[in-house]
Amino acid sequence: MRLLLCTDLDRTLLPNGAAPESPAARPRLRALAAREEVTLVYVTGRHRELIEAAIAEYGLPAPDFVIGDVGTSVYRVSGADWKGSVAWSTRIARDWAGFGRDALAALLGDIPGLRLQEPAKQGAFKLSWYAPSDWDQARRLPEMEERLAAAGVRASLIWSVDETTATGLLDLLPASAGKRHAVEFLMAQEGFAAAHTLCAGDSGNDIAMLASPLPAVLVANATATVRAEAVAAAERAGTLDSLYLARGDFHGMNGNYSAGILEGLAHFLPETLAWWAEPNDAPSTDAPSTNAEATEP
Ligand SMILES: [Mg+2]
Numbered sequence: 001m002r003l004l005l006c007t008d009l010d011r012t013l014l015p016n017g018a019a020p021e022s023p024a025a026r027p028r029l030r031a032l033a034a035r036e037e038v039t040l041v042y043v044t045g046r047h048r049e050l051i052e053a054a055i056a057e058y059g060l061p062a063p064d065f066v067i068g069d070v071g072t073s074v075y076r077v078s079g080a081d082w083k084g085s086v087a088w089s090t091r092i093a094r095d096w097a098g099f100g101r102d103a104l105a106a107l108l109g110d111i112p113g114l115r116l117q118e119p120a121k122q123g124a125f126k127l128s129w130y131a132p133s134d135w136d137q138a139r140r141l142p143e144m145e146e147r148l149a150a151a152g153v154r155a156s157l158i159w160s161v162d163e164t165t166a167t168g169l170l171d172l173l174p175a176s177a178g179k180r181h182a183v184e185f186l187m188a189q190e191g192f193a194a195a196h197t198l199c200a201g202d203s204g205n206d207i208a209m210l211a212s213p214l215p216a217v218l219v220a221n222a223t224a225t226v227r228a229e230a231v232a233a234a235e236r237a238g239t240l241d242s243l244y245l246a247r248g249d250f251h252g253m254n255g256n257y258s259a260g261i262l263e264g265l266a267h268f269l270p271e272t273l274a275w276w277a278e279p280n281d282a283p284s285t286d287a288p289s290t291n292a293e294a295t296e297p
Pocket of ligand 1: 008009010011012201202203
């Protein structure tokens with residue numbers, strides 16, 4: 001069996017939130033990722049330099065692909081060689097109808113509360129602002145959407161809150177970009193069925209991916225607000241069966257970060273447990289498995 005494992009970085013694979021990380025989690029995830037059956041994809045809002053910095057800082061396994069800049073860039077990675085997908089950028093470029101990033105920034109420049117992010121955090125197809133964490137998104141997002149539609153621009157506005165700094169983050173992307181669509185693009189390109197794909201995330205820009213029909217896990221350290229939003233989005237889409245909420249108490253781990261990813265993977269694809277678990281590392285709350293087998297008909 002082959003597996004396409006698509007995970008967000010900040011506060012999903014990276015233990016950089018307030019919640020503690022189980023010490024065994026990342027080494028187990030690393031063991032899993034080292035299997036030749038596994039194609040590992042990082043799916044993140046970060047741009048290339050910040051992704052490489054995170055890989056070095058946290059000792060992350062080398063990915064096979066990277067979906068960066070909130071799904072507006074796709075790279076095939078081998079060693080130090082990152083090859084950008086021209087097919088992907090060509091596909092998403094059409095949505096902006098000839099508008100460049102600066103023209104869109106000017107079009108929306110007078111919306112109250114928004115402050116453009118640093119140039120390094122902007123992408124060719126990603127325009128990003130900061131906003132107060134209590135920014136009136138319910139009022140402002142429709143206003144922005146209307147203005148974009150009137151200009152003939154097909155775009156998505158993605159709102160998230162960075163809980164560590166209590167900062168609102170707003171990304172404007174081509175409508176056909178975003179994490180979910182980029183994952184689907186890779187699945188088609190690399191020949192992975194949904195049943196052999198797992199997505200993992202923790203926050204606002206992951207919700208479309210989590211509420212898609214693809215098997216997905218929300219790590220246990222996600223905030224209650226995000227959990228409620230993800231469940232509501234999956235309910236609306238009729239995809240609750242393909243969303244797993246990590247809860248911990250799983251092979252001695254707490255469900256946060258990598259532990260949540262492993263828990264979600266075991267939920268959808270139990271055969272992958274053997275890819276990282278030692279035979280004796282499960283909590284011994286049940287009868288030994290030899291006895292359990294003996295009671296079966
Ligand atoms: Mg995250």
